[in-house]
Amino acid sequence: MERHTITDLARAFDVTLRTLRFYEDIGLLKPERRGTMRLYSKQDKARLRFILRCKRLGMPLGELRALLELHDTARQDPQQTQALLEKLRARRIALEQQQEDIAAVLGELRFFDEQYRRPRKT
Amino acid sequence: MERHTITDLARAFDVTLRTLRFYEDIGLLKPERRGTMRLYSKQDKARLRFILRCKRLGMPLGELRALLELHDTARQDPQQTQALLEKLRARRIALEQQQEDIAAVLGELRFFDEQYRRPRKT
DNA sequence: ACCAATATTAACGTTTACGTAAAAGTAATT
């Protein structure tokens, strides 16, 4: 049962202390406390990994919070579960759009690249 | 040779007028002028499409501007060309990272989904 | 017991990417 200090976690994920505390402020993380010190569990780590991935994909932290909160409490309420499922579907669609975007942009970059690697005599 | 007004373009790409003017302010777009009015060419359209894709992928507009500017002027200077190629490589790596992220997040979402669609009797 | 290293909260500052009037000129329509 490992527990990490805030600096450990920050280093591991290459974020600042401020970021971790901020994420806690907005309800994304809820580490234990030993006295006043934060202690991050393995689950907290996994959660942070997920958060950072979503963030890299441009997902607003507010929406992410809603999603995680829903996930945390959905069992108690079938209506909430329904809401969660809809959110998941929306996210999926956005992600598929992003896959398209990536493919398209990669295509264009390749085009640029070719254009400059061997300059045309047009 | 189609030329579009700002409202046309805004509707076509589902952005606001403010956005298009803002993009011009920061040097992403440079539409022609007929008098004081902006007229967007087919190239401007393609450029905007590219811009919006990159934006959806979380690319900062400043970086995007640098990339496009480099692309616009690289022919004149082999050093600039080199710089462009490096930017492209960096972008590519970021995009590959995003592909990984998407795969991972989609995986997690699927996990959530299954978890809630048919609740376990654990 | 002491001291450096690390922890805490609180609060104001900053950047990005626009939103939102306001005031005024121009174009299109009747």
Next chain:
DNA sequence: AATTACTTTTACGTAAACGTTAATATTGGT
């Protein structure tokens, strides 16, 4: 020609996601 619809610039406002002191505990090691 008059009205409506669209356009322009200027400028202040805002939400998100932290950065950056500052002022104070707490801890871990000697």
